[in-house]
Amino acid sequence: MILAAGVGSRLGKPHPKPLTPIAGEHTIMDLQLRHLSDRFDSDLISIVVGFKKEMIMEAHPGVSYIYNDEFGDTNTSKSLQRALRLTGKDPVLWLNGDVVFDPSVLEILQPYIDRDQSFVAVNTESVSDEEVKYTLDDRGFINEISKQVVGGLGEAVGINFVGSSDKPFLAARLEDCEPQDYFERGIELSITRDRRKFRAVDISAARCMEVDFPTDLAQAETTFADLS
Template identity: 55%
Template sequence: MSTQVVILAAGMGSRLGRSLPKPLTQLNDGRSIMQQQFDNIEHAFGKSAQVTIVVGYKLEHIIEAFPQASFVYNEQYDQTNTSKSLLRALKASGPGGVLWMNGDVVFDPAALVRAGKMVARDQSFVSVNREKVSDEEVKYTTDAEGYIRELSKTVKGGLGEAVGINYVSRGDKAALIRQLGKVGDQDYFERGIELAIEQDKLRFEPIDISDFYAVEVDFAEDLERANLFV
């Protein structure tokens, strides 16, 4: 079965201050942020990977740039956050688990190769960087068995940062869909994961990719840092 991959790209990305959707921002190597994601997906999972992009803001530009993908439309892209974009994508997905990523992450291809081992096992996970714990980023803690316990920007005593590359297994997907439907429109998808862990006893494993680069591009300085790697 081919791997199902979702890229969340509906937002306006206004903090970066570009006229096009943020995932189409060009990197120093000539590729867009999203093109390097497509290249990384193919590197890890081959040409058979099924990629779905959640679109909203100026969607025609993304559709034109990646006609080989499938698309899910978040018509409330200017009123909702990533929880509702992911909800739409998971509802539209086929049977089986789903790997998803934020559409503004520039990352080492090897990060997906490592993650692919967990996808093959059908184990839900959150990719993390243990080297950084910034106040404005999504942080996490773990339970006694090493699985994710808390996952949000307000976590105290975080063990590291979530980098925006995640997977939900076939068996866990229905519970995550249900919880994403409950959370507020402005919640990030991580809130749905937290509730599914708390209420449905889902187990998301933290996958440490600290030895690889992964930069979420929100501001111009993030883009400068990402360009040091590509």
């Protein structure tokens, strides 16, 4: 599942952020779909759309779509809530529509998917106030996860998985989220209130970054130039 309903105002492009070229003529979403379809059945890939949805749907007609008609008034918690509601009991791997990553990231994550273990992909680099940070409990599971975390151990990079046993709890907590909450709020609520366990999976050894600002885009264009 790719969450791609947002306006992407911080990047300042006239089109949906996932359609931003990142490696030659390839867009962020081109690379995402290439990597996902190389590893998973492409019939299982869906995209949550909102802002200028027709542009994304015309660029990628071979996948299914979920429409967040309230994209202007809601954040990723509500896009993910819709996605979980429409995918039954199956576990879900989801990522933000602005994440650029090496296919080796999925190799690192695959064993946890195979075990149906809920996780948050993280790195251990220094992070700014704008990024989603995390802390861990004494067993290596996520304890706190938000932009407001103090003393964060690194960044949650925007690639996540909810196992089948945890999915109903996460879906319920996303329902509890405020419209402008990020989906990480739902994860945090399911941890604190329902005692769900989300493993922190360190993908620092592979290239992975979110493109939020023009400076991020410039960095990504250099970092991922070889993927063109």
